Structure formats: structure tokens, C-alpha cells
Amino acid sequence: MRFLAALGMTAVFGLVVALTSCSKRDLLGIFATFDESPNERFAQSMTYNNQHGYDVITGMPNTYLVYAMSDVHVDGSTHNLDKYVADYLADTTAAPFTLCLGDLINGKNGFGKFCEHVKPVTDTGRKIYYTVGNHDLYFGQWDEFYTRFGASTYWFEVQTVGGFKDLFIALESGSGTLGVDQRDWLENLLESKHNQGYRNIIVFTHTHFFRTNNVNGTTSSFSMEETYDLADLFDRYNVKVVLQGHSHHKDCRIFKDVGYLRLGALKDSALDAYYTILNVGNYINYEFVKVN
Numbered sequence: 001m002r003f004l005a006a007l008g009m010t011a012v013f014g015l016v017v018a019l020t021s022c023s024k025r026d027l028l029g030i031f032a033t034f035d036e037s038p039n040e041r042f043a044q045s046m047t048y049n050n051q052h053g054y055d056v057i058t059g060m061p062n063t064y065l066v067y068a069m070s071d072v073h074v075d076g077s078t079h080n081l082d083k084y085v086a087d088y089l090a091d092t093t094a095a096p097f098t099l100c101l102g103d104l105i106n107g108k109n110g111f112g113k114f115c116e117h118v119k120p121v122t123d124t125g126r127k128i129y130y131t132v133g134n135h136d137l138y139f140g141q142w143d144e145f146y147t148r149f150g151a152s153t154y155w156f157e158v159q160t161v162g163g164f165k166d167l168f169i170a171l172e173s174g175s176g177t178l179g180v181d182q183r184d185w186l187e188n189l190l191e192s193k194h195n196q197g198y199r200n201i202i203v204f205t206h207t208h209f210f211r212t213n214n215v216n217g218t219t220s221s222f223s224m225e226e227t228y229d230l231a232d233l234f235d236r237y238n239v240k241v242v243l244q245g246h247s248h249h250k251d252c253r254i255f256k257d258v259g260y261l262r263l264g265a266l267k268d269s270a271l272d273a274y275y276t277i278l279n280v281g282n283y284i285n286y287e288f289v290k291v292n
Contacts, residue, residue, distance in 0.1 A: 038172065038174075038177055038181075038182060039179045039182070043181070044146055045146075045151035046151075048150050052151075056157045056159065057095075057156065058159045059159070059160075059161060060159065060160045063281035063282075064095045064280055065091065065093050065095060065280070066097070066099060066280055067087075067091070067095075067277055068099040068100075068101065068204070068243060068276045068277075070133075070244075070245030070246075070265065071245050073106040073266075074106065074110045074114045077268045078113070081118070082117055085117065087275075087291075088121065089124065095158075097129055098121065098126070099129050100129070100130045100131070101133070101206050101244065101245040102133025102135075103133030103135040103136060103206065104130075105135060107139070108139050108141070111148055129156065129204075130150075130170075131153075131171065131204060131205055132174045132206065133207075134207070136174060151170075152170065153170060153172045153185070154169075155167060155168060155189060158280075166199055166200040166201075166202065166280060167198045167201045167202070169201065169202070171186065171204070172205070172206075173206050173207035173222070174206055176207055176221045183229075183230075186233065187233060190233065190236075190237035191237070194237055199282065200240045200280060201239045202239075202240060202241050202242075202280070203243065205244060206245050206246055207245075208222075208251075209222055209230065210227070210251075210255070231256055234256070234258045235257060240258070240259065241260075241261055242258060242259070242260045243261050243263065243278075248267075249262065250276075250288050261286055263276045264276075264288060272292070277289060
């Protein structure tokens with residue numbers, strides 16, 4: 001019996017090793033983080049921010065459009081990503097920045113291909129604001145993400161010609177949690193910005209806060225306790241909208257007067273692939289744009 005049990009454990013271990021050696025699925029990474037912790041990644045983001053500062057975008061119209069994408073999962077083809085880039089660049093009313101909510105790639109060594117296909121955006125002088133997704137962390141890829149894109153926790157400000165100010169906050173939730181240090185930073189930031197006259201506060205992150213089924217039921221999903229804590233924080237400091245991805249299913253709901261907008265997936269293999277356009281003004285409206 002002991003021999004059979006040992007044989008069974010060996011077989012299971014062999015299966016895990018075989019699966020994790022695949023470039024498509026980091027099986028161990030799905031259930032636990034074996035590389036940098038959320039606190040360690042947050043510390044690196046703060047180092048980057050201290051060196052590079054925080055962006056302030058001036059001269060924007062009082063109402064402007066923000067393009068946002070999530071869960072691109074670049075692997076073989078890039079049809080949907082190319083469509084997104086083309087649509088964004090063709091829209092003369094779009095803001096000079098766009099948001100990417102993580103899961104840029106699907107497996108190993110995909111960042112180079114992703115960057116190649118969004119290069120037309122940066123070539124025009126526009127900026128893509130990123131935050132990391134769980135797939136971007138698999139196979140120990142955080143270091144490459146950080147080298148290519150910089151911080152995954154930061155804020156930037158938009159100032160309009162009419163004197164309005166909007167605050168955008170990127171949060172890193174690739175491991176399904178903010179971690180203690182990032183959570184404290186968020187509360188301190190919201191408190192420090194609370195009386196500075198912001199028209200809108202918009203948070204964007206990868207992992208969604210409200211699960212309606214058992215999809216993504218691993219360590220890359222927020223615990224119920226952390227969801228309640230952050231929802232209370234967002235309500236207390238008048239966050240207007242929280243943008244999320246991760247589940248590949250678009251959704252919109254209101255909780256404690258805060259709008260939670262979940263973007264659809266842009267990946268080519270999605271049956272219904274979408275990107276999102278926000279119309280940011282005194283009110284925030286949105287549109288899901290189908291690309292296939």
C-alpha cells in the first residue's frame with residue numbers, strides 16, 4: 001500500500017512538472033505565487049515612481065474619450081489587438097492615452113510580440129497605461145513586465161481646459177490581492193487627494209471584485225473580506241468608477257454608489273471580443289465595442 005501511495009504521488013508530481021513546463025499554462029502559478037510577493041512588486045513600483053514621477057496631462061477638453069482594453073492574451077494571432085490599435089488611432093476625439101488592464105500575454109515570451117503590435121500607438125507620441133495581470137506574472141515574468149512597462153501601481157492626473165481635474169489610479173492585483181503595503185498606499189493617496197477638487201476618480205486594475213460564478217476561483221481572485229474592505233474604501237472617498245478585467249465577461253454593476261465596470265476580453269480566441277470606450281465628463285458613460 002505504501003508503494004502504491006508513493007507511486008501515486010510520484011505520478012501526480014510528474015504530471016504537475018509536465019504541465020508547468022508547458023509554455024501555455026503555469027499550473028503551479030495558478031494556485032500560488034512562487035516569485036515576488038505583491039508587497040515586493042509594490043515596492044519596485046514605488047521605486048520606479050520615485051525615479052520617474054507621476055504624469056499630469058493638461059489641455060484636455062472638458063469631455064474626452066478613453067479607450068481601454070483587457071485580457072489580450074497575445075499568443076499566435078493578433079487580429080483583435082491590431083483592430084483595437086487601428087480604431088484608437090483613427091479616432092480623432094480619443095484622449096492621447098489608453099488603458100491596458102493586464103493579461104497582455106498568454107504564456108512565455110509574449111511581451112515582445114505584444115509591444116511590436118502596439119508600437120504604432122507609442123510612435124505617435126501617445127501613451128499606454130498598464131497594470132499587470134495574473135498571466136503576466138506566470139513563469140516568473142514580472143521582471144520583464146517591469147523592465148518593459150514600469151510600475152504597475154501609480155496614479156496620473158488629467159486637467160481640462162475648463163479647469164476640471166480627473167484622477168486615474170492603477171492598482172496591481174495580479175495575485176488576487178493588493179497586499180498590505182499597496183492597500184495602505186491606496187488609502188493614504190485617496191486621503192491626500194480627497195479635498196483637491198477632483199471631478200472624477202477612476203480606478204483600474206486587472207482582477208474583478210464581484211464573482212457571479214466559479215470562474216477564476218483560484219488565488220488570482222479577491223477574497224470576500226478584501227472585496228468588502230476595498231468597496232468601503234472606494235465609497236468613502238467618492239471613487240466614481242472601478243475598471244476591471246480577468247473573467248473575460250463584460251459586466252456593469254453599482255455597489256455603494258460606485259460603478260464597477262468589467263471589460264470583456266480582447267483575445268483572438270474569445271467568441272465575443274470587446275474593447276471599451278469611456279466618455280469622461282461630468283458623468284462617465286461607456287460603450288462596449290465588439291471586434292469579432
